[in-house]
Amino acid sequence: MNRMAAVALNTFKETIRDRVLLVIVVFALAMIVAALWLASISLGETARMMQDFGLVAVTAFGVIVAVFVAGTLVRKEVEKRTVFVVFSKPVRRGEFITGKFLGLSLTMAVVLAGMGAFLFLLTWLVAGVSSWVLLAATGLVYLQVLVVIAVTIFFSTFSSALLASVLGICVFAAGQLSHNVLSLSRLGDSALLKGLSWVIYLLIPNFSAVDIKPGVVGEATAAWDDIALWSGYLAAYAMVALVIATLVFNRREF
Amino acid sequence: MGEGVSGGWANKDSGRERYAVAGDGMLPLETTVARPSGRYEERMETEKGQLSQKAVAVRELRKTVAVGFRRRKVEILRGTSFAVNEGDVFGMLGPNGAGKTTALKIILGLMRPDAGAIDLGVARAAVGYLPENPYFYDYLSGRELLQFCGRLFGLPERVRRERAARLLAQVGLEEAADRQLRRYSKGMLQRIGIAQALINDPHLVFLDEPMTGLDPLGRVEVKRIIQGLREQGRTVLFNSHILADVEELCTRVAIMRAGTVVWEGAVAEAKPPDGGNLEDFFIAAVSA
Amino acid sequence: MRRVFVIVALLAGLAGVAAFQLTQRHVTNADARVFVPSSRFYLDFSPSFRTTIADAYWLSTVQYYGEHLKSDARFDSLGAMLDLVTELSPRFVRAYQFGAYALLDAGEGQKAYGLLQRGWRRNPDAWQLAAAAGMLVYMYGEGETKVQIAADWYRQAAAVAGSPDYVSRLAATLLQKGGERDKAITMWAQVYAEGDEYARQKAVAALDELLPARCDERIAALAALDVPMTPDRRAELSAALLRD
Numbered sequence: 001m002n003r004m005a006a007v008a009l010n011t012f013k014e015t016i017r018d019r020v021l022l023v024i025v026v027f028a029l030a031m032i033v034a035a036l037w038l039a040s041i042s043l044g045e046t047a048r049m050m051q052d053f054g055l056v057a058v059t060a061f062g063v064i065v066a067v068f069v070a071g072t073l074v075r076k077e078v079e080k081r082t083v084f085v086v087f088s089k090p091v092r093r094g095e096f097i098t099g100k101f102l103g104l105s106l107t108m109a110v111v112l113a114g115m116g117a118f119l120f121l122l123t124w125l126v127a128g129v130s131s132w133v134l135l136a137a138t139g140l141v142y143l144q145v146l147v148v149i150a151v152t153i154f155f156s157t158f159s160s161a162l163l164a165s166v167l168g169i170c171v172f173a174a175g176q177l178s179h180n181v182l183s184l185s186r187l188g189d190s191a192l193l194k195g196l197s198w199v200i201y202l203l204i205p206n207f208s209a210v211d212i213k214p215g216v217v218g219e220a221t222a223a224w225d226d227i228a229l230w231s232g233y234l235a236a237y238a239m240v241a242l243v244i245a246t247l248v249f250n251r252r253e254f
Numbered sequence: 255m256g257e258g259v260s261g262g263w264a265n266k267d268s269g270r271e272r273y274a275v276a277g278d279g280m281l282p283l284e285t286t287v288a289r290p291s292g293r294y295e296e297r298m299e300t301e302k303g304q305l306s307q308k309a310v311a312v313r314e315l316r317k318t319v320a321v322g323f324r325r326r327k328v329e330i331l332r333g334t335s336f337a338v339n340e341g342d343v344f345g346m347l348g349p350n351g352a353g354k355t356t357a358l359k360i361i362l363g364l365m366r367p368d369a370g371a372i373d374l375g376v377a378r379a380a381v382g383y384l385p386e387n388p389y390f391y392d393y394l395s396g397r398e399l400l401q402f403c404g405r406l407f408g409l410p411e412r413v414r415r416e417r418a419a420r421l422l423a424q425v426g427l428e429e430a431a432d433r434q435l436r437r438y439s440k441g442m443l444q445r446i447g448i449a450q451a452l453i454n455d456p457h458l459v460f461l462d463e464p465m466t467g468l469d470p471l472g473r474v475e476v477k478r479i480i481q482g483l484r485e486q487g488r489t490v491l492f493n494s495h496i497l498a499d500v501e502e503l504c505t506r507v508a509i510m511r512a513g514t515v516v517w518e519g520a521v522a523e524a525k526p527p528d529g530g531n532l533e534d535f536f537i538a539a540v541s542a
Numbered sequence: 543m544r545r546v547f548v549i550v551a552l553l554a555g556l557a558g559v560a561a562f563q564l565t566q567r568h569v570t571n572a573d574a575r576v577f578v579p580s581s582r583f584y585l586d587f588s589p590s591f592r593t594t595i596a597d598a599y600w601l602s603t604v605q606y607y608g609e610h611l612k613s614d615a616r617f618d619s620l621g622a623m624l625d626l627v628t629e630l631s632p633r634f635v636r637a638y639q640f641g642a643y644a645l646l647d648a649g650e651g652q653k654a655y656g657l658l659q660r661g662w663r664r665n666p667d668a669w670q671l672a673a674a675a676g677m678l679v680y681m682y683g684e685g686e687t688k689v690q691i692a693a694d695w696y697r698q699a700a701a702v703a704g705s706p707d708y709v710s711r712l713a714a715t716l717l718q719k720g721g722e723r724d725k726a727i728t729m730w731a732q733v734y735a736e737g738d739e740y741a742r743q744k745a746v747a748a749l750d751e752l753l754p755a756r757c758d759e760r761i762a763a764l765a766a767l768d769v770p771m772t773p774d775r776r777a778e779l780s781a782a783l784l785r786d
Contacts, residue, residue, distance in 0.1 A: 006405035010391065017393045023550065030554055043604045043738045045636050052597045060557075061550065068546045080389045085450065088362045088383040089406040179588035208588030219593050219633050254364045 004095040004102070007086070011103025015069055020107060024114035027061050031119060035126050047127035048217045051134055054119040055213050059141050061115065063172050066108050066145045070152035071165035073100045074249075083254050094246040097153065101242055104149055112142045133216045140210045140227070143234055147205050148172045150238035154245035157252070174200075175207035205237045206230060308375050309458050309489040310361060311337040315370035317356055330356045331367070332513035338506070340375070343484050344491040345500035345521070347536055348510035354493040355386055357510070358460055375458075379407060382456035386463045386493070388447040392436035396427050396446045399435060400453055407454040414453075421449040426475060440467035448479060459483055461492035465499055477503060501532045511540045576606065578622040581629035596631035603627060603637075607644050607740070617648035624657060632664040636738070638671055642678065643733075643741045651682050662698075670736050672699035673709055677729045680716070693717050708732070708768050727752050728769060734779055735771035746782045753783060760784060 034057070035050050042049045074097070077083045086096060116138030124130040152168030159167070174181075181201045184193075209230040215222035317331040331353045338344040346354045359365045361372055362383055374381075390399055397418055404414035422431045425445040430438065438446065444467055451459055461480075465473050480503055483490050494500055500507060501521060508518040517524070517539050524535045584595055603623040610617050624641040628634060638661030645654035658675040665671060676695030679688050693716040700710035708728055716725060727749065734745035753760050764780055771779070 002408055003406050006402055010394070010402050013398075014391060014393055020546075022547075026547075026550065026554075038601075041601055041604060043636070043640060043740075045600070048634075049597055049601070052594055056594060057557075060553065064550060064553065065546060068549065081385065081387075082389060082391060084359075084364060084383070084385040085388070085390060085403070086406065087364055088381070088385075089403065089454075090379045090408070091406050176588070176591070179591075180586050183586045208590060211588060211590035213590040214593045217593060217597075219631055220589060253366060254359070 003091050004099040007091070007096055007099025008102035008106070011073065011100045012106045013103075015073075015104055015107040016110065018069070020065060020069065020111060021114070023061055023065050023111055024118070027057065027115050028118050031057060031122055035122055039126060047123055047129035050119070050123045050127060051129075051131065051216050052213060054123070055134070055137055055141070055216065058112065058115045058119060058138060059144070062108065062112050062141055062145045063148055063169070065111065066104070066149050067152050067165045067168040067172070069107075070104055070149045070168065071156050071161040071163075073104060073153060074156045075161040075164075078252075078254065081254075087254065093249045093252075094243075097157075097242055097246050097249055101150060101153055105146055108145050108149065109142060112138055112145065116141075131216060133212065133222065136222075137212045137216050140212060140231070143210060143231055144172070144175070144205075144207050147175070147207075147234050147238045147241070150241040150245075151205075154241045154248070157245050157248045171204060172207070174204040176211070177208070178204050178206045179208040205234055207234075210234065308373060309338045309340050309342065310375065310491065311373040312357065312361065313371040313373075315357060315360060315372070316368045317353075317360065317365065318368055319356075330513055331360075331370075334370070334510070334513065334515055336508040336515045336518050338489060338491055340489055341484070341487060342489055342491075342506050343480065343504045344489070345504035345507045346491065346493045346510060347495065347497065347500060347507060349495070349540055351512075352510040353513045354510055355462055358462055358491075358493060362460065376456075379454065380457040382451035382454060382459040384444075384447045384451040384459075384461045384464055387466065388443055390435050390443065390446065390450075393434060395432045395434055396422065396438070396442075396449075397431040399446060400450055403450045403453045409454065417453055417455070418449075421452055424479065425449045441469055441472040444468055444472065445475070448476065452483075456488065458489045459491070461490065463493055463495075465494065465496055473499075497533045497536055507532075509536060509539045516540070576619040576623070578619055578626055581626050584626075584630055592630040596627050596634060596637075599623060599627050599630070600634070600637060604640070607647075611647070611740075615647075617644070617650075620644060620648050621650055621653050628657070628660065635661065635665055635668045635671065637661075638665075638668075639674060639736070640738050640740070642674055643737070643744060646678070646682065651678070654678060667702055667704075669699040669702035669705035669709065672696070672702070673705075673712075673732060673736075676712075676716075677733065680729065681726070689716060706770055708770075711768070723752055727763070727767070731767050731769040731771075731779075735769050735775060742778075746779070749779075749783060757784065 031050075031054060034053065035046070038049045038053070039046045077086070087093075116135055119138075120130065120134055123134070148168050148171065151171045152164050155164035155167045178201060181197055181204070184197045210227055212222045212227065214220040313335050315331045315334040316329070318327055318329045320326065321328045330351075334353060334357050336346075346357070348354050356365065360367050361374065362381065363378060391402075394402065400418040400421065401414055404417065409417070422428050425448055427442060427445055427449070430442060435443065435446065444464065448461070448464065451461065464476055464480075468476060477499065480490055480492070492504075504521050506519065507521050507524050508515045509524075510516070521532070524532050526534050526538060578599075584592055587595070603620070606623060607617065607620060610620075620641075624637060624645070627637045628641070631637065638657055641657050642654040645651070645657060655675065655678055658671050658678065661668065662671045662675065672695050676692045676699065679695060680692035683691070693713055696709055696713035696716060699705055700713045709732075712725065712728055715721065730745045730748045730752065734742050734749070737745060753763050760783060761780075764783065
């Protein structure tokens, strides 16, 4: 545990010193501009627009930063040969992978908390609306980001950093669209198509189930029981990804 | 059982338990055995209270790697065998590409051999390693790196702190201790590398080209450290192609060429029959 | 790290361009139609997706209306756009509210009424929609039963908890003969209190005609308004109506 914590702490230091936090600043500036613009064209629905598009921005920024850093986490150690320093010591591959994941997760927690808090405050200042559901939604975005990080780390154990990042984004997009995959399976009678759709649906993480944007803007009420279940599923998904990444990484030589 | 065929750390408590055991001077025996077909398997045999005579022994190591874009197969080790005694300062000599670093990596568990056997007389937690041309996390400070390495060995905080301070003083990096590694010179990196190789108070120390990039003062310093290690009864194995250093520091030497050890023995015997020094002997050995 | 920033900047730029394009409509007098996909295409997406698409189209709709109001006063695609927005986001009350008056401007009173009916069905606690439907029928409807129907709408609106008192008052007095002008004033005042900037413009125009012309009488009439509104709104209304 201590070893894993050491790797995690090290990764946290690495990623947070990587000026990743600047993303929050960029996000904040972009949101201020967007908010002022939205306020003028949304015909009084500024709060709703800010929360909706704001959450989209939080998700986009969060996922992209996470994916591109996650892709390099393992790669960089191999390329820069710092792996020698680590694995010549009694560290297991699983501890290494999990530690890297936890370190980046901590950094992304800071990033997403920063963006979420800023959006919350800005909405309150500009539109006079403060909704704690917005903060809950940010938390669920964080959960999605964690899954994406785990999957990207998995890809990075056997492919290049860039490819791993791109695949990570693809998995995220697929996860957002998993609702569609399900409806695809209702299309037509071909058993093969149905089966294939079901396989894809099970393989990709169901992100649309924990997206509570409609709840934030008042379009729907969030079904917290379901969300809790799906959150558990996503947590398990991330763990499975890390386990498989460890298995692949076990076979790696340096 | 742990990592199994990965060649990693079979005993998950090796960090703590073994360390404590090593402090008492009792070292368990680890044996790795190869099947005749070439498949690699690791078995653990623990015999408490028995000191191995050999710190490291390798037999008939073979390793082929796929190199480059086209995955060209290159046979790096073609049956490497040598043995290091307790208390030796063992030098590995050889031209580039002879397989010195690969052999070292296999002993450390960073690579798996295709065939061959490795006897490691100490637990891997009692081993220190300085890689060739070391690169460390450049965003960490020297002290932070030592803390990190200490934690990887499972050292308690107080021990970590004391050792880090002592080692930083020993390698002369006290005032640079809190500077980021990216601002260290090559020599300073080498020295922090030696410090992290010693953070776990190892019984067996592997140094891969420890003198590269050091100015004369630095080289003297490192030599002094190696001699100090020897006086403390530790076993040192280092790769080098600076023959003068090897001649000066080592007790035994192995000369590698093209994946095999062509000569192994005491440094004193590594002289050509008709007079001359190690250099002549070496040239003769590798050009034969 | 620089790589990440380049990508983020690129995406932000793309998003900005896309958003800009979405809210710009290049109007050619020849054909004011805008391509609006059917909601069926989007219904397969997750609810979260649908809401965001609806909001994007909402911005687009407002822009569309604003531009055509200034230029050629042709709102051919307005109905389709409002349908899309409300199909994808059925509880977007403002969309129905704005849509009704906008469709009236477009000369599509029937569509406006239909929109309000749908909105009310999906949002039974949005008394403003029922009140708007009542007003629509009363002001722009035809036939003998229109007063009855309007009163009915106001009764439904009054039944919602939290609806203001004047709504139930209107429901009661609507059927009585006489006092037509006062009823109309109350209705338009309500539009002003609840409406967006376009609706408010219409309300001011209507009130300007209905209220007494003389300044002191006008001030008295404004003070007597029993429609509750925020102090800001009240000040704005007074300013707009007392300009001379």
